[in-house]
Amino acid sequence: MTTPDPFSVNQMRINALRDDVVGRAEELAADLADEADDARAIAAAEELDHFDDAETVAENTNSHSGSAIDRPAPAARRNPRFRTRTTIDGRLRRHPGGVHAAIQTAQPSEHTQSEPSQDELPLYVPRDFDADLRTKLTRAGQQGGFVLLVGDSSVGKTRALFEAVQAVVPDWWLLHPRDAEVLREFALHPAGRTVVWLDELQDYLDFAGGVPAGQVRELIAAGVVLVATCWPGEHSKRVALPEDGQPDPCANDRRLLGLADVLHVPPVFSAHERRRAEDLADTDHRIRVALDTPDAGFTQVMAAGPELIRHWNQAPPYAQAVITAALDARRVGAHAPLTRNYLADAAPGYLNERDVATAPPYWLDNALDYATRLLHGATAALAPVPASMGTVAGYRVADYLHQHALLARRCEPLPDTAWGALLRHHHPDDTNRLADNAQRRGRGRDHDAIALYQELADRDDDFPAFRLADLLFEQGEVEQLRARADNGDGHAAVRLAELLVERGQVDELEREVAAGTTNAVDALRRARSHMSSRGD
Structure with a gap:
């Protein structure tokens, strides 16, 4: 049937x-x-x-x-x-908002004027x-x-x-x-x-x-x-x-x-969808190319997705470093266009010492030329974002390549150069995502997370101030907690008192009580109770 x-x-x-x-x-x-x-x-x-x-x-x-x-x-x-x-x-009709441009192909000899121009979208294959x-x-x-x-x-x-x-x-x-x-x-x-x-x-x-x-x-x-x-x-x-007791951003x-x-x-296309595409393949050669490509889905081929991956994997060293630095930045939360300065500062961490030492004068220009090259007339690994006529504000990574990199590089840590470049060159709207990613990557990145949460807390953002106080507590940063508590940060004051209790520094805690530090009285009471139970 x-x-x-x-x-x-x-x-x-x-x-x-x-x-x-x-x-x-x-x-x-x-x-x-x-x-x-x-x-x-x-x-x-x-x-x-x-x-x-x-x-x-x-x-x-x-x-x-x-x-x-x-x-x-x-x-x-x-x-x-x-x-x-x-x-x-x-x-x-040419490129509906967000529709990826389609691949361009060599036209067969039997091409007729009735076939859509390659500047236009391909014929639509009805979906299930x-x-x-x-x-x-x-x-x-x-x-x-x-x-x-x-x-x-x-x-x-x-x-x-x-x-x-x-x-x-x-x-x-x-x-x-x-x-x-x-x-x-x-x-x-x-x-x-x-x-x-x-x-x-x-x-x-x-x-x-x-x-x-x-x-x-x-x-x-x-x-x-x-x-x-x-x-x-x-x-x-x-x-x-969220888990019980955790914030709910x-x-x-x-x-x-x-x-x-x-x-x-x-x-991927279903069998029914592929049959419909076959019915249209004689009227648009791009559909025939997508159907005949065995290593990727129909829609991905139409948007040149597999070619993007090959373009990245087979890139010359400097271009590969620039593309990978951009992909890693997006992976850890940098959604705004990445600036030329970020790419220049981050790329050396993806190169060996010889490539760094022998880099030609125009290595970055050549790398960006490669990274922004259109593949099959459809898409590029990095897309320039304009600041004004003839001026580039930054670069965005291709969505398909980003999703591929999320899996391909999920266990790869960012080099120190990339984190340092993100700290110096990130967009303010990305700070919270970068801070969260740095914290989740553990103690090796705690200092980056602290710097980013410090930036957010200084904007009078309450939740990052809470996260910052926790990190400073975990790192045992008494002086930084005290400085923030003195400036009216209630979260820092609570964690300062708890840290002093944990260290048994009751004398210092008594000084905090005298200074009127928030929650210091309760912390001192808990400290004395704890010491009494131990017989101190």
Whole structure:
């Protein structure tokens, strides 16, 4: 018996729901005058007008000429920083927000003009989960909602989400916030019929201040549809409950993810999906190349993932050192673009003494040229991030290569040069993640963790101050604890008193009592009780 194609079977599940939604929408449209349509669309545009840092798009793939949603609203014309496009297809067809560029291949001799240009996205191969995804989006479009796709890098999450959004809500506004701050601002003035695009959700959650779950709940109540993608490891660590008595830094993220309608994307194509790809292979040579590559999944080949790994493994020594230094920095929590200064300072730790001593004058320039080279026209190990026209602010590692390195280098310690470079050149938003990673790597990195937690505690952040006091206690740093206690750090005062008790330094503890140190009286009482029980 032939197994039914789940794509064909599941498609029936959304048809009835879609027909109902479309029918009611058509009835409503018949009752509205064209002037009312224009007013509603323009009002929505003006509500979004002040989000200068967000890319806001008016879309309509049905090409109804003359409709208000098709035309740039007056707000867009007044403000050149308010970027508007006529359709979601025109705005995102080449590289939808977060979709990896596809490989470029040599065209076969039988190539025809009907085959897509290699500058365009490949033809979309329908996925088995498309019907489920579109059902979730249809339901969210009726009452507001949050749809989240969870899967590894380069498995087709973002492309599938883009195709679903285009199919289900083609005439809605699309807001792609630059960061969590822009999203929080939009939540104060939400506009209806808006899709909020949050590709790589973890980047928004890790941004300073994060994304409050309460604001997401309010956006959903306002009828907004949020769509997002996330890696499995990022999702699982944020929904996990903390151990008893331990701090809960992911409490907000867990509440936020609890609002999401989650769909998990498998890492490889199913047999049904490969058959669909075969049907399209004659019309797009890139699909044929991906199908014929035996050592990696279809979507990974399309994004040049395996070639990235080979490019890293076979790199010349200086380029390999630079790429590995970047991968290690990302692995321990450096999410901001890595600066040239960091790469220059960290790379020597990944080279042997001869390579360090005989490095040519332009070793770093040559290494970066290699690391940023596009592979098959699709992706590079390191992607330059602009500061301004013609100026590079830093470099980001390719997601697929990062996920590979998480496994390949999971037991490899960072050299001292890399930690030293991170201490000198990290972005403030990365400090907490770096401090946590340094602490978890044990006593060899305690001094780095102390330096990073010191930086955070000096920003009046309470939780890092608690962590810092614990570390100083474990290291027996009486003077540092005393200095922080004298400056009003209550956590340090508690740990100072406990450390003096542990050492039996009652005289010093009595001086702390006289000086009014917090909790010193209780610590002195415990110390005397302990000494009495021992007969001292």
